[in-house]
Amino acid sequence: MGDNLLEVKNLKVYFPVKGKLFPTVVANVRAVDGISFKIKRGETLALVGESGCGKSTTGKAILRMIEPKEGQVFFEGNNILAYDRKKLKALRREMQLVFQDPYASLNPRMAVGDILNEVLFVHRLGNSPQRKARTLELLEMVGLTSRYLARYPHELSGGQRQRVVIARALAVNPKFLVCDEPVSALDVSIQAQIISLLEELQQRLNLTYLFIAHDLSVVKYVSNRVAVMYLGKIIELAEGEELYRNPCHPYTKALLSAIPLCDPDADSAKILLVGELPSPENPPRGCRFNTRCDRVKEECLVNEPVDQAIGHNHQVACHLYHGNGLK
Template sequence: MAEDLLIVKNLKKYYPITGGVFGKEVGVVKAVDDVSFTVKRGETLGLVGESGCGKSTTGRSLMRLIEPTAGEVVFDGTNITSLKPEEMRKMRRDMQIVFQDPFASLNPRHNVEKILEEPLIVHGIGDAAERKQRVSEMLEVVGLSSYHAQRYPHQFSGGQRQRIGIARALMLNPKLIVADEPVSALDVSIQSQVLNLMQDLQKNLSLTYLFIAHDLSVVRHISDRVGVMYLGRIVELTTSEQLYQNPLHPYTKALLSAVPTPDPDAKRERIILQGDLPSPANPPSGCTFHTRCPHVTDECRSVRPQFRDVGSGHFVACHLYNA
């Protein structure tokens, strides 16, 4: 049984809402509201949900690219939420991120060699010749050629740019990579190439992924376990196989019913959710999903459901499954 590389406990990220002449705080946006999960060494945990549910904020908060409001993040045995900036910078050698938009995350004024060298320079690794050698090796690893090192980001296609983003994340031999929607900006044909590349790299370099996406078919392809987020909270978490064969939470069922099927004759009941997504600045009381849930009860409106194991590692936050 693999040990936990990442343990996230009760993570919260609230953004203040200010108003009035003096800019007083009049409320908060609960972007991430009490999220807990673990990622085992060598596995891929998928995090899915519709836009605005807090999945990207979760990924950035646990890396402290944005400071969490509360909670604890234990990475490889170290509680990183209490580290000083210099200690956190050293810790970032082992945890890297691949951003959603490869064009926005690469400096257009730097060529690829300079972009990939930068992590090595920041952490004082190798001399100029060794860094150059490492850049060439890493370009080959992600399916590009060493002559690409002298080109600039605008000279590449979207898929190639994302490969450069992955190469940059790998330069320091990290243990964990947070992949924040790494294929959502790419064509479908390129998506599969980048996903297959990420899986090959995971096997060859013993990587652990937190894979954030909104496309459930992509998550199914790459993830060992999947967590479903809704309005800043995880509502269901289980193995990929179990989630797709036996979803429990009404929100997960609705999401899965919307995934296109390649068989034109396949009959499947489409679950249409009523109402709009509530605002994280004013989330509903009790279960946050109760305003759109077809099985809503009075208990759902007033009591927040516990996120608990209902059997064989299948976690769900729903009053329908209270023992």
């Protein structure tokens, strides 16, 4: 295991589709179809992809909010998919989730102080005065003050709510956070604040992040490594710098070319993807990207590409890179 905090092996999450007439399984939506990755202690792995590619499902399966069909998730060397209820509750103190929509992820009828205190109470973390002190500490940690204790979520702005959501996740002192698009529901000006808050907390508390996003420009600032997902598979995984400098998979290239540039004179030959994401109920044969790829070959229609290392910590699943990474 070494310094890997989390290791995901061949994770599959299928959602059964039931028949209209009889409740038998007629098909499976293959939301996550066999993905593997490792996250080192203290690093941030970004999981990127368009809507419906299975990135949020991956995050939820790691947290066991959704039961995976197959695969293993090792947290500090233990396969957490085998945990029973009691062990699972203890695991909740180790890994937590920051939700996408801070408007929906706070109970509208509980004041901020109660929201934080409840978490501490449920996990029996300290007595009443200790919990109160810890609640204040948590608020300060995310840049809020004691004035917010009695406030209700609807009295807060989106950024303030997201701060409360982060404080709630940190209440149990976790080692690992899944950030499920934590800034995509926020204004651009607030996004930067929340991201820098997350980075600051990572430094201070030695946290490890799985950062889920649909937008590579946000990811650029936070992640050490980036995994690009397409239709339930990881198609490219590399260190952040490397991926931005040398994207290999045609899909990654298309995503990167979609980032707006500030320089009006820059050569902005955008690669436009045509068509929709194919249905994960019935993914295309061969390479899953073959319906939208601009460099599709005959082989892509038949064989599914396997992960290939094409450089230092850089892997890609594409038939263009046979052998030693030469096109």
